[in-house]
Amino acid sequence: MERSSIIERVLRAVLLTLIVIFFLFPIVWILLMSFQTNEQILRIPPSLSFVPTLENYKALISGHLLTSAGSLDIAFMRNLGNSVLLSTCAVVLALILGVPAAYAFARFKFWLSEDIAFTLLSFRFAPPLLVLLPLSLYFQDLGLVDTYVGLIWVYQLIALPLILWIVRGYFEDISPDIENAYRIAGHSWLRTFFKIAVPLAGPGIAAAGLLSFIFCWNNFVFALVLASADKQPVTVGALAFVTASGIQYGQVAAAIVLSVTPTLLLALYAQRWLVEGLSLGAVKG
Template sequence: MFRIRKIFDETMEQDVDEMKKSKIKLTGILRVIGLSAYFTFALTPIIWILMMSLKNHNDVIATPPKFIFTPTIENYKAITVGMKSYAFESVRPDFPKYFLNTFIIASFTVIVSLFLGTIAAYSLARFSFRFKEDIAFTFLSFRFAPELMVILPLYVVFQKMHLYDTFVGLILAYQLITLPFLIWVLRGFFEEIPREIEQAARVDGYTWWGVFRRISLPLVKPGIAAVVVLSFIFAWNNFIFAMILGSERTQPITLGILGFIGYERVLWGQMAAATIICVIPELLLAFFVQKYIIRGLTFGAVKG
């Protein structure tokens, strides 16, 4: 009797083990299905645009869509050096100008923000003074305000001050995107430095400036790198500021790409090529600071 019971128990255990195993297998299969579904959704548009950028005009507009085709770089040629393709004149040889405009605006915006913002961030992180939290809060609430609420009146001001459609004007306006972001996130990085380190340096006779330059600044270098890259990407990606406050002269790449699709002509192939050229530099940059992206996108709320 006792023996039988033991055998019974053992077989039961085996059954349970088997159930567990098949359960693990099942969750594994479900995981593969779920992830494939999501990543198909996530990657198809990118792959499709990449393919489209390598198609000639007839393949681009083919119905049903073509998956197998002879790749060509004519779209890239058309937008960079300008090239006559089929009935379509080289339509956007000014694309390099848009690229350059974006590069100028984004770089100077970030440089200005970095110079102005780093010390401000340190000061907000380390010193206690009145209105400190009010300044910080106003920055945060601008992050959550509809952009036009501020840009539309700014458009009126810019018209009057002759800053409309100038690089200086745009770089100043772009500070509203990058400066609050940079100050807010960098402040978090400075706050993470243990006070004891700075205090020890002060005891050793450093002035606050010496502490800032020789101790704190080197310690937040990775943070600064991340914030610089992300500010650059935000400035690069911006559309609404440039659309309202600029025009033909300062037009950046985001507006330029939109220009491929107008009422008279729809140049999907060239639009796709422009998209790829626009996106590649920032993706390369983004992968370098991958670790900090979520921290940046949440204004420092998620560390990690």
């Protein structure tokens, strides 16, 4: 009995380690690459021993890329700033629009409500490229091509359905009686929404916000088509590392590390809001 449980434990530890190595290997490899020069990365056979260099990061932050073919200006920090601006604005806008809409879909059954909710979800099914061609034509007419406003608007295709559907589920999980009790206590429905519904759906709103932030951050194709260099986020900006003299692997790796960091920090910070079970104990089941 005792022996088999030890074997079990060891086996479990080994398997878990294997899985962690399998999933973390690319990230660790990229982290290591970001501290190497292009020559070190490309040497054959590859080796794990190298003298770490901060050249890649320096080049990215200063905006001057030195290649064997000469020096090149890149706008990586500007791209990073664009990413932060676009994703944050898109998510904030989607929250402002999506949370009340999710509440309406959760609480009220109005004419065509299910159809409208489904149509909004279906934005996620459509391949972006299918939407992009007509969209870029319309945007040209409207003068929205290459503007932050236009991009933030298009990002709603990513963020809004996600927030709507995740938050709706959380609102539906709140017992309507809790809201009814607050109404009967003499509070208006607007107050009830802000004081009862939103705080109780808090973890869901945080989760949906974080998730849609990550999706917006990782978006590539909308910004590629609809924005020029000075409005582009990091995902598109990374293309600049494919230079005439070859791909700058070291800088690409450093850029990835830098661009992953904000989302990682946000996820770590938001973790505390994702605690479930807030509504435990309110209602006798």
